[in-house]
Amino acid sequence: MISRKLINLVYTQSIGLNIFPLRDFGSSVDQGTAKRLGRWSTRLYIGLLITGLAILALYNLVQPQSLTKTFNRPSFDLYHQLNEHYGDKLKCSCSLIASTYDQFVKIQPLFHEICSSPFASDQWRINLTAGLVPNLTEYEQRDYRRFLSAHLQFLTGLCQLSMNLQCSPLLCSYTYSQQFNLLYTITLLLGLQGGLTIVLKWICPKILQIVEKVYQHRKKRTNIVQPVSSLEITVADHIQTDIGNPTNGEQSTPMTKTSQYAVFLFI
Known part of the structure; x- marks a missing residue:
């Protein structure tokens, strides 16, 4: 209810x-x-x-649906993992060159001989400056040992910067299809x-x-409305027809009176 x-x-x-x-x-x-x-x-x-x-x-x-997953500035280790897992589906844009990953791994950048040599490594700088006193102000202004450590650090930083600009991926992404989400x-x-x-x-x-x-x-x-003039014409035609063609009742009336008069004379 x-x-x-x-x-x-x-x-x-x-x-x-x-x-x-x-x-x-x-x-x-x-x-x-x-x-x-x-x-x-x-x-x-x-x-x-x-x-x-x-x-x-x-x-x-x-x-x-085509979905895209993006990785911003991935490391080389993550890049290699993604490349092994997704293969040709993975795309990467370098900071200077946009290319797919299979093309990306084939890039062989050429650096200056100093950047490729041990002189730009941190270990060589540490070994070279190991014999220097910690307080560099003890050296004279014209003594290069006072600026040696700073110049080596600057050189190492320039080499690392050029390598990262050429080789590190800026953006990595891969696209996959999903039937229902x-x-x-x-x-x-x-x-x-x-x-x-x-x-x-x-x-x-x-x-x-x-x-x-x-x-x-x-x-x-x-909604069709009939004009008044047509009604008048129809009524007039109907009256003329009635006058020209009298009904059977009107014709039988005089015959009935004549027959009654003949019967009266016969009696």
Whole structure:
């Protein structure tokens, strides 16, 4: 019993649902017509919205999604791991050269002989400056031992900077296809629902107004009004026909009187 009442209540509310105000139909439309058009526009809006979301959901279920995963400034160890795992699917853009990973590993940068030699290594600098006193101010201004450690550190930094600029990847990414992703589908539908709602709320009242105008125009054309002059001509023709063609009752009346007179004389 309660369920039936609930169903009737939901049905009644659904039939009378109107989400479009009177101003959507203009000031030239009366209030009753605007309410009726608003209810029909609401039904059209709900139907188109459900249909549109269903089509989008079905398309996402059938069509696989292409997803891209990105790694910003990966290390060489991570790069080698990704290259072994994903192979040709992995793409990398260097800080100066954009190339795929299979091309990237074939790049052989050429550096200055000093950068390629042990003189630019930290170990050689430490060994060379090991015999110097910690307080470099004890050396004279013109003594190169006072600046040797700083110059070697600067040289090592320049070599490392050129190597990193040429070889370290700036951005790495790989693309893969996924047949169904529930979270992606829900996110996409929620994103498209906002734009679809705005479009349907604008276009549904316009469609119903056009349909209403077409219906009223066709209704006026089907209501044919007969002119008064034709009625007068029809009545006049009918009277003339009656005068020219008397009925059988009028012809039998004189015959009846004559027969009665003959019978009276015979008696």
